[in-house]
Amino acid sequence: MDNPVKIRVENLTFSYHQTPVFEHINLDFNAHAITAITGPSGRGKSTFLSLLNRLWESQPFAKMEGKVWILLDGQWVDIYGKTLSKPDLRRKVGMVFQTPNPLPMSIYKNMAFPLKLTGMTEKALVDAKITAALRQAFLWDEVKDRLHDSAFGLSGGQQQRLCIARALVSQPEILLLDEPTSSLDAGAASVIEDLLVRLKERCTLIVVSHYLDQVSRIADTALKLEARGFLPV
Amino acid sequence: MNIRILGGCLRVFSWGAVLVLTGSVLMLLGYLLVKGVPSLGRDLIFGQVDVLDAVLLKKRVFDGLFPAIAGTLSVVVLSVGLAIPVGVCAGIYMSEFATVFQQRVFGLMFDILAGIPSIVIGLFGFSGAIFIHKYISKDFRPCLAVSVVALAFLVLPYITRTTQAALQGLGDQTRQAALALGATRVQNIFYVLLPRSVSGILSGIILAIGRCAEDTAVIMLTGVVATAGIPGSLLGSYEALPFYIYYISSQYTDAAELMSGYGAAIILLGVCAVLFFLAFLIKRHVAGPAGPARGRFHG
Numbered sequence A: 001m002d003n004p005v006k007i008r009v010e011n012l013t014f015s016y017h018q019t020p021v022f023e024h025i026n027l028d029f030n031a032h033a034i035t036a037i038t039g040p041s042g043r044g045k046s047t048f049l050s051l052l053n054r055l056w057e058s059q060p061f062a063k064m065e066g067k068v069w070i071l072l073d074g075q076w077v078d079i080y081g082k083t084l085s086k087p088d089l090r091r092k093v094g095m096v097f098q099t100p101n102p103l104p105m106s107i108y109k110n111m112a113f114p115l116k117l118t119g120m121t122e123k124a125l126v127d128a129k130i131t132a133a134l135r136q137a138f139l140w141d142e143v144k145d146r147l148h149d150s151a152f153g154l155s156g157g158q159q160q161r162l163c164i165a166r167a168l169v170s171q172p173e174i175l176l177l178d179e180p181t182s183s184l185d186a187g188a189a190s191v192i193e194d195l196l197v198r199l200k201e202r203c204t205l206i207v208v209s210h211y212l213d214q215v216s217r218i219a220d221t222a223l224k225l226e227a228r229g230f231l232p233v
Numbered sequence B: 001m002n003i004r005i006l007g008g009c010l011r012v013f014s015w016g017a018v019l020v021l022t023g024s025v026l027m028l029l030g031y032l033l034v035k036g037v038p039s040l041g042r043d044l045i046f047g048q049v050d051v052l053d054a055v056l057l058k059k060r061v062f063d064g065l066f067p068a069i070a071g072t073l074s075v076v077v078l079s080v081g082l083a084i085p086v087g088v089c090a091g092i093y094m095s096e097f098a099t100v101f102q103q104r105v106f107g108l109m110f111d112i113l114a115g116i117p118s119i120v121i122g123l124f125g126f127s128g129a130i131f132i133h134k135y136i137s138k139d140f141r142p143c144l145a146v147s148v149v150a151l152a153f154l155v156l157p158y159i160t161r162t163t164q165a166a167l168q169g170l171g172d173q174t175r176q177a178a179l180a181l182g183a184t185r186v187q188n189i190f191y192v193l194l195p196r197s198v199s200g201i202l203s204g205i206i207l208a209i210g211r212c213a214e215d216t217a218v219i220m221l222t223g224v225v226a227t228a229g230i231p232g233s234l235l236g237s238y239e240a241l242p243f244y245i246y247y248i249s250s251q252y253t254d255a256a257e258l259m260s261g262y263g264a265a266i267i268l269l270g271v272c273a274v275l276f277f278l279a280f281l282i283k284r285h286v287a288g289p290a291g292p293a294r295g296r297f298h299g
């Protein structure tokens, strides 16, 4: 891979309740590529993703040392530094969870939610952004006539694509996906795999996956999480 | 062998306990109905005054329960209305901002407050009224406002604790959804966590309504009287159903008066039932569609 580096993890150490999960990790992630992370359950894959958008900070008794840099507009930004607020960081670094997690509201309101958080209310602009993000997530045709129905009426695969679209609406540069297809059937999973490959042109993706065949289909780089560190596959 | 006998005993005993409980409830309600229903009627509530005149406050009702019903409703609505914002905010603080140590300390305080007998809270309100009378205004005496504040203290711990429990019961998946989309902590609380906890919070409010409606000890010391008419001002005395029941059963002069006490008890139950039903409707309306399964940040 000769893409430039987008994310740089420097000497990162992390523990829950003083039990180390990572020790002195150094790692680079390439821009506009899919990096897959595999490894046994409980090794810290989800935890690792949460270090890149600071979501772990809501957990009690968690402790981190080291640095994480991301390249934004040609500048290396320390995501734990003062230049970038947590909400702004999380708009730049989107996250999709293992189980689709639409909010208990309509499809439209789910999509508008991240925009509402920033105070964007101009309807035409909001609508345009929502339409664009739904198209990018291969979901527009399936939901354009039911935007005001509850998001829970969608199938699992559609819900997961809605969650991807909802993350895309803030135009993130990095997308973290934690086992995004593990709750879906094979058909729905393959739609999402195609989608992720297409999203490379917009974002840098890090995908946690249990499935080695999935990794070989979509990943540009694969890493295996072993006790306290990453190994190339 | 022993275990089997023990198991059998436990079963019979638990069954008996359930039976006693159900029997008591039925007996209580039945007794109340038999005694109270004959006195129920327009006259019990409005006396000799025309219903419309009474409701529109054109004529004062002297020999009916209308002022007591109005008094009880005012006390409940005002004290619960006062306790909700304070209690919910305290619950939010406990669940979302307090450290583990603060949760322990403040939690203990709320539990102590919840355990204080209502007569003591009443006494506290009474002393407060005396204090104001002595040092601030000679015109001040126990009144609706004092009762409302004292009752709000009585029910605050319920609302705080249920709010806290409802918020803390939300799984990481619910908590992280909006945060991951760039919500601040406060946005997350208002847009996601509170709406998802409404149903739990309303259970606390229902408890509080019941507690305020039935309480006699607090109001007896803080402003309720036997005849005051419809409550007209926060600084005036008022009547209330539980106090009427207490008063009539301790000083009745003939059987008919006692009967009206039973009637008042039925009406008190009715008032509570209506308030509970309203709260239940709100709960159903606000709770909205169920969310996805709750779970820990998966492993």
Ligand SMILES: Nc1ncnc2c1ncn2[C@@H]1O[C@H](COP(=O)(O)OP(=O)(O)O)[C@@H](O)[C@H]1O
Binding pocket: A016, A017, A021, A040, A041, A042, A043, A044, A045, A046, A047, A048, A059, A060, B297, B298, B299
């Ligand atoms: N909030 C938490 N508090 C304490 N320990 C945690 C917490 N979350 C995860 N862990 C522990 O950290 C380790 C890594 O968890 P996780 O990142 O979920 O692993 P994976 O996603 O690879 O299955 C596990 O041993 C897990 O028990």
Ligand SMILES: [Mg+2]
Binding pocket: A045, A046, A047, A178, B298, B299
């Ligand atoms: Mg995981």
